[in-house]
Amino acid sequence: MSVEIYSTDTDSGQITVIRKDGPSAHKVVKEIAVANAPRGGVKFTRDGRGFVSNTSTNSVSELDALTRREVARITVGFGPRGLGIVPGERYLLVSNSGSNTVSIVDLESRTELTQVAVGRDPRHMAISKDGQSAYVCIWGSGYIAKLDLSGLQSEGRVESVREVARIRIGEDSFPYSLNIDRTGKRAFVACNSIAELPVIDLESDTVIARIPVMGDGGRAVAFTPDNQFAMLTLERTSTIAVIDMEELKVTRNIPVGPAPRGLVVDEHDNTVYCGNFSRAVPSEDERIDFKFSPHSLTVVHLDGVDLSLSEEEGGKVQYDEIKVGYGPCSVAIFDSAQVAYDEAKLNEAAAHLSDTSKAAI
Numbered sequence: 592m593s594v595e596i597y598s599t600d601t602d603s604g605q606i607t608v609i610r611k612d613g614p615s616a617h618k619v620v621k622e623i624a625v626a627n628a629p630r631g632g633v634k635f636t637r638d639g640r641g642f643v644s645n646t647s648t649n650s651v652s653e654l655d656a657l658t659r660r661e662v663a664r665i666t667v668g669f670g671p672r673g674l675g676i677v678p679g680e681r682y683l684l685v686s687n688s689g690s691n692t693v694s695i696v697d698l699e700s701r702t703e704l705t706q707v708a709v710g711r712d713p714r715h716m717a718i719s720k721d722g723q724s725a726y727v728c729i730w731g732s733g734y735i736a737k738l739d740l741s742g743l744q745s746e747g748r749v750e751s752v753r754e755v756a757r758i759r760i761g762e763d764s765f766p767y768s769l770n771i772d773r774t775g776k777r778a779f780v781a782c783n784s785i786a787e788l789p790v791i792d793l794e795s796d797t798v799i800a801r802i803p804v805m806g807d808g809g810r811a812v813a814f815t816p817d818n819q820f821a822m823l824t825l826e827r828t829s830t831i832a833v834i835d836m837e838e839l840k841v842t843r844n845i846p847v848g849p850a851p852r853g854l855v856v857d858e859h860d861n862t863v864y865c866g867n868f869s870r871a872v873p874s875e876d877e878r879i880d881f882k883f884s885p886h887s888l889t890v891v892h893l894d895g896v897d898l899s900l901s902e903e904e905g906g907k908v909q910y911d912e913i914k915v916g917y918g919p920c921s922v923a924i925f926d927s928a929q930v931a932y933d934e935a936k937l938n939e940a941a942a943h944l945s946d947t948s949k950a951a952i
Contacts, residue, residue: 593928594924595610596922597641599643601628602917604624606622608623619914624661625654627648628645628646628648630671633654633921635923636676639657640655641656642676651685657927665703667703668690668694673713678718680698681697684696691709692713693706693707695749710757711732720775723740725738725740726771733764735766735780760780761785768812770811771793772814772821777792777799779791781809781823783809787804788809788832808826808827812854815861820899822856824851824853831863843900848865848885850867851889852919855922855924863891865889866919867889884914886918888922891908
């Protein structure tokens with residue numbers, strides 16, 4: 592077992608696990624039943640604990656990625672959606688869309704410690720590279736909430752977590768998710784109802800750009816391994832918009848399956864995985880023609896493609912399709928080889944400490 596793809600299949604109430612044996616070699620190896628309406632990409636700790644929100648049952652499922660099974664359910668607020676694991680991996684944040692709060696969960700005891708009030712209908716989130724702040728999309732109020740995590744991360748002071756800033760995106764913009772680029776300096780916000788991709792400078796907490804895209808329906812943002820390009824799924828046009836990170840402009844639009852939502856990049860081989868949610872297939876005047884069926888993952892191969900140029904000049908991408916459960920809203924990657932590597936480093940360090948102790952005796 593090495594790289595595996597986890598598809599969150601909302602309407603099937605399951606997580607589909609796909610083993611990757613090569614860039615175009617994929618096999619469904621497990622369907623993990625969770626509670627009703629799982630949402631968001633599975634978030635993993637370094638040792639293979641995975642977490643996913645169950646929106647209709649007010650819980651978070653814990654998965655064991657090494658055995659591919661559900662091992663626990665944690666009760667949180669109403670309508671959980673977004674998740675964030677705080678660096679140090681002691682605490683999990685959960686945005687509760689029905690409670691207008693963010694839960695803080697202790698991952699050692701698997702219990703909710705408290706809920707922090709935010710605006711109306713929080714959705715997905717991102718945590719800063721240093722773990723000092725969380726940025727939560729407040730879907731119903733048109734802003735990004737910045738939460739101060741400094742006391743939580745350094746001293747475990749749960750009561751210190753609070754909203755310290757509101758970054759306005761716009762009325763009726765419906766910010767759905769955001770992602771922080773690989774430098775940790777900027778956040779890119781996917782919005783449901785504006786044909787723009789807002790960019791936030793995380794030093795000043797201000798919107799510094801609004802990149803025009805071909806339509807609204809933004810759902811998820813990911814970055815190429817070299818951080819030269821951002822990619823945005825556009826649900827209503829069934830495309831991925833590719834954005835030059837330096838010039839902050841769209842360079843091409845990649846057709847995928849119907850109603851794409853979740854998006855992730857395998858850094859090993861520059862392959863993109865996109866979940867095609869598609870309860871209702873877009874009409875002809877709402878989309879570019881797509882090649883793949885609903886309830887599937889579109890696999891987009893970027894090797895050998897110059898994304899700074901149009902398809903005619905930069906080359907065509909190559910595709911694969913993976914059938915999954917109904918309503919795949921999000922997708923994530925788990926690399927068990929990295930877990931093994933981390934364990935090897937820990938064992939090596941433990942052995943070194945043991946040898947050092949013996950030498951001192």
